[in-house]
Amino acid sequence: MSHSPLTNSFAAIDLGSNSFHMVIAEPEGSSIRIIDGLRVPVRLGAGLDSEKKLKKQTRNLALDALGQFAQRLRGVPLKQVRIVGTNTLRRARNSKDFMDEAHAILGKRIDIISGREEARLIFSAVSHAVPDSDTQRLVIDIGGGSTELIIGKGFKPELLESINMGCVSYTSRFLCSKKISAEDIKRASLEAQLELRPIAKIYTELGWSEVTGCSGTIKAVSRMLEELKITDGEVTRDGVQKLIGAIDKAGNADKLNLESISSNRTAVICGGIAIVHALMKTLKIKTMQASTVALREGLIFDMVGKAEQVDIQSQTLQNLISRYDIPQRQADRVEHAVTRYFSQVSKDWNLDEEADLALAIWAARLHELGKAVAHTQYHKHGAYIIENSDLIGFSIVEQKALALLIRFHRRKIDMDAFDTLQKSEKERVLKILSLLRLAVLLHRGRHSVELDQLKLKVKENQLIVSADEEWLEENPLTSAELASEADRQMLIDFKLKTLK
Numbered sequence: 001m002s003h004s005p006l007t008n009s010f011a012a013i014d015l016g017s018n019s020f021h022m023v024i025a026e027p028e029g030s031s032i033r034i035i036d037g038l039r040v041p042v043r044l045g046a047g048l049d050s051e052k053k054l055k056k057q058t059r060n061l062a063l064d065a066l067g068q069f070a071q072r073l074r075g076v077p078l079k080q081v082r083i084v085g086t087n088t089l090r091r092a093r094n095s096k097d098f099m100d101e102a103h104a105i106l107g108k109r110i111d112i113i114s115g116r117e118e119a120r121l122i123f124s125a126v127s128h129a130v131p132d133s134d135t136q137r138l139v140i141d142i143g144g145g146s147t148e149l150i151i152g153k154g155f156k157p158e159l160l161e162s163i164n165m166g167c168v169s170y171t172s173r174f175l176c177s178k179k180i181s182a183e184d185i186k187r188a189s190l191e192a193q194l195e196l197r198p199i200a201k202i203y204t205e206l207g208w209s210e211v212t213g214c215s216g217t218i219k220a221v222s223r224m225l226e227e228l229k230i231t232d233g234e235v236t237r238d239g240v241q242k243l244i245g246a247i248d249k250a251g252n253a254d255k256l257n258l259e260s261i262s263s264n265r266t267a268v269i270c271g272g273i274a275i276v277h278a279l280m281k282t283l284k285i286k287t288m289q290a291s292t293v294a295l296r297e298g299l300i301f302d303m304v305g306k307a308e309q310v311d312i313q314s315q316t317l318q319n320l321i322s323r324y325d326i327p328q329r330q331a332d333r334v335e336h337a338v339t340r341y342f343s344q345v346s347k348d349w350n351l352d353e354e355a356d357l358a359l360a361i362w363a364a365r366l367h368e369l370g371k372a373v374a375h376t377q378y379h380k381h382g383a384y385i386i387e388n389s390d391l392i393g394f395s396i397v398e399q400k401a402l403a404l405l406i407r408f409h410r411r412k413i414d415m416d417a418f419d420t421l422q423k424s425e426k427e428r429v430l431k432i433l434s435l436l437r438l439a440v441l442l443h444r445g446r447h448s449v450e451l452d453q454l455k456l457k458v459k460e461n462q463l464i465v466s467a468d469e470e471w472l473e474e475n476p477l478t479s480a481e482l483a484s485e486a487d488r489q490m491l492i493d494f495k496l497k498t499l500k
Helices: 056-073 087-091 095-106 115-129 167-174 182-206 216-227 237-250 263-282 295-304 312-324 328-349 355-366 378-387 396-407 415-420 423-442 469-474 476-485
Strands: 010-015 020-028 031-040 081-085 136-142 147-153 156-163 210-213 287-290 454-459 462-468 493-499
Touching: 010 056, 010 295, 020 056, 020 295, 031 056, 031 295, 056 095, 081 087, 081 095, 081 295, 087 095, 115 136, 115 147, 115 156, 115 295, 136 216, 136 263, 147 182, 156 182, 167 182, 167 263, 182 237, 182 263, 210 216, 216 237, 216 263, 216 287, 237 263, 312 355, 328 355, 328 423, 328 454, 355 396, 355 423, 378 396, 396 415, 396 423, 415 423, 423 454, 423 476, 462 469, 462 476, 469 476, 476 493
Parallel strands: 010 081, 136 210, 210 287, 462 493
Antiparallel strands: 010 020, 020 031, 136 147, 147 156, 454 462
């Protein structure tokens, strides 16, 4: 059965530690219109064994959920689909195996994002839902494995943190018995308060006018407060205290027999309530409003380019270039060559004209980043900086790929270093690396070179680089380096062909 393409549709999938969420939306003016949404309570965070590996049963449940998502994605252009993993996939030691299987099901790679990038996207979603540029807002998202805290005004976050505590992890650590008392919840809350203590002062000093909570936990607490007639749905410090008392009296959240939250949510809500209690006490929050949007809507806004119409990734890289005083002329030469050579092979290599070219250009602009530390081994210094920096707008996979390109743009290539990438990602990055290395060695003299001196083509999976014999004789250093490229241990089969 054929499916007509939904060319104006965008889809975002959030592989959270408690639930997997998918939302499909269309741009509508300066906002979006939600067309469909799916939620599957996978409880990924509770599915890690003692070695921090995903258990087989949890992995199978997760893959089954992705199979459902894949069916609903039919017709949505893959370029308009974004899939992200958060806390549990950041921690799982065998996440690469799961992501390879997920890629095969969805036809799209999963981007594992850092906690701070998750926080940025969450703030973007809330900012678009309540666009008030004059209000300084604290945004809180309590996920299954982590809690994000953001203070900002308008569309600009000023302070972002991701703390390793969530409703699933806290329930399994402190509140997994059948009978839950107020003392049990407050004991878990005390642990959360200790986690929050290092950041409490900087947050309270910056301050805010409004507090917005945008996670399933906070929405569930809001509904519980309303159904129990404690508040009208507003999350207040006194209301949370009364809710804990109600759970203590009933013996557990599920014994309250509330219609407003599902059994899957009640299984982890006590851990979430403990974190809400800790946040309100530590940060002196009196009242909080629950929002309907979350990370997945932030992903949609990011894709449709509504966040101030600013290219966040380019802005991040420009900040790095300025901070580390990267030589602009040399970066421009290498970028120009990479772009030229990319156009010659992209079709045969099935490289993406947007995402893959962007990665090649980023690497060209930043390949001399490490010279700010030292000239010796500068490629290693640059890779370290990239891999260990907070690159706002980048996924962990993009950051890792960029670091590998910078690390191996010169000298010997360690193929084992690329094994941390998914198979399709590894092949893609190595192809881009071959183009970057050619562009760099061609410009070793740090002056402009006629790029037509090298012509690239792909034949039966072999990269053939053609060069004029007379030009090679006039440029013996470049000639020697081109010849040595053929001996590098690369996935790409490289051949130098001289033309008379």
